[in-house]
Amino acid sequence: MAMVTSDRITLLNDVKPFKSTWKVEVKVLHSWTQRSNYPGGDSLQFILADKTGVKIHCTCKRLFLARVKKLQVGQWRFIENVSVTPAAGKYRPTSHAYKLTIISNSNVTNSSLKNDDEFLSLTTFPEIMNGSLDSNVLIDVIGQAIDIGDMQVVPVQGKETKKLELTLTDTEDHQIACCLWGRYAEQLLYTYKVGQVNKNFLCLLRFAKINFYKGNISTKILISIYLDLYFNLFQLFTLFVVGQVQITNAFDTSTLEINPPGFDVQDYIRLYVIRSYHNTF
Template sequence: MANNPQLIFVNDIKPRKTACRIQVKIIHTWRHFIKDVGESLELILCDANGTKIHASCNKTYISEVGKHVRVGVWRNIDRFSVSGAGGAYRSTDHKYRLAFNGNTKITESAYRDDSMFLNLVDFKSIESGLLNPNFLIDVIGQVQDLGDLETIGCNGGKQRQKLEFTLVDIW
């Protein structure tokens, strides 16, 4: 591995390109749990060109990675693995996804851009049914008909909270 990996954009990531560094903004993070697999930390990252990519790390590395990936900050990241992205309800349309491991190096970046990097879609496009249902989309709307917070039972006896509402177009 090179001491000074080459800085590349997210669009230039390839599965076999290992000596590279990306400069990204942490757009969103969440923890995910899958039975028989365990907990993971999931992230959406975005580069200066606005290209987003999904990244994750398994439970073993959550505490180390988690302290470096605050939402809204820019980071340089190297030593990660790249694999194909697929399935339904994907968080980005990038053809690859990243996995962080014990060798992943996350450092501060001097780059700054306050953009939220949203790709907002109007309600008419959603209602038309022409958007790819495998990808999550960015929307902004106004909440109407806000229901009560309910506690419901889920598989495995877990309790979850549910809030129903109607979102209407504000444009």
Template structure:
């Protein structure tokens, strides 16, 4: 039996005994002798006491008591998960004072950033900065940071000269100020990240620019359950493609440097057009006019299982793994807009009726905003299971896109807005396959 089997999950810890043995990752530097910040460690022989007081870091009813009998040592476990649990802005705004005893994780874009000021607080000079955090739905929360957190923002502004950026605050404190809910740092316990690259990653390891997920450990869930999900996570669903959603184009044009969507420029001079063999596009990431663009898969499908129906979006190599051919082989070479979305390449039409095991991301838009569109991160091969009708063996080594974050996700293959279309109805039309005629 693996030694990992002897570790107890934190949710099972209770005061009835002291011989608990856990493997944990440290997020706050309170016990530093063998549990450095951000590292995994093993703790044995801990007593559990009732958790109480203001500003509790978790909702667990008990807390660990480190005594002289407690043994703490390092662990060789390699797992880069940050176990982020982002709070919903609307829920924060409706929370009563009794709920303010818990610290929260919150992320948003910084707006109305004030100057970093030095003020008198409790008889000492301390730096303070005020701003508002805005999520992807336009909800906003006032935020006030003190001390080293204000200094961190001050240094960031001086370095990049940008007063609009994304701010992630872990273990933030929720208070009332002037009759309004306010986010602030919880003394020195909070952790802040400015323009984080992968803040919403719920699981997986970072490998260069790609995140590798352990899909063997991901739970298989029915569609009805992911539609009612209450937390950000990854999971697997086994489903059948019922329709190709032709409300969306099956590809987009992306910059060849990073695959992000580009916008075609209008009103280009005719003489200029004669000097180039393709139209010009503007790339927001490169902040330049580019011509090195190509089509990228962005496939929307409607899927069903025995419980429910939902929409999935497959990007880049993930879509290619089920279509079976490169997007360039299906593209007609035109840079113009699609005139008839019902006209689909045969390999895409042939997907209707086939079944797969998809690894999907349940992101904050699905949880907090009710979006019924889920991003497919992987076509899974659960113990080498092949897709039910196609006979296609899913490839677990295909590249995947990165996960999302609360106020706009980060993806390798496309832009975000499609995932946030909460009011979009599910496609009900099914692209049927023609049966071969027999003599």
């Protein structure tokens, strides 16, 4: 197939499946290898953002890896000629309705655009806890790490896997459970016990998964039901659905950064000290 080039740059919000001759200008935010036992083998996955901050998932099969050598994390690139298909399933790295797939005539070239924005889309703890979010879409979340437990080793799909449970707290005194697996658990525990950082530190977990399940720590989702009773009176019944909300890394899709620039752990420590003081009385 002949290579088709275009001078027109399309924003990510505007790409649609009806053609493959799109040209986009994007920054590579993250990349990872997705292992597979299926025909075609492993694939390379990317999370891309355009200058407006819109993000999209991009995938490249092993057959076309030579075409994405220039897609390096932190760099701006032009990508021409990509397949656009609906995004579906679990662990979707972005909320975009579509994803990009590198094809036989895809072309990646350098861009002169300079923009150091990491295009964070931080999700607040109340948004996570009230059950309003699509748990199939991964999120960015930041908080101070507290109540860090001991490293556990548990069997996962026949393999011994490291697991670390902790709590994240925000500047408004909201707390949420967090569970890290594998190298993410190792990274945080190293920071806490060995690393040359203060014991008070922030964790930025990008492209993280929301888990919902029954547990002892409860998040109360208020559902108000109005019933028409005698004499046209209305009575309010409140139903509390109890369960635990937990943040966890989504395999290698997620990234973990300790004390990211632009955030001050003191904003979190002050609140933690006040809370600890009140709990002593």
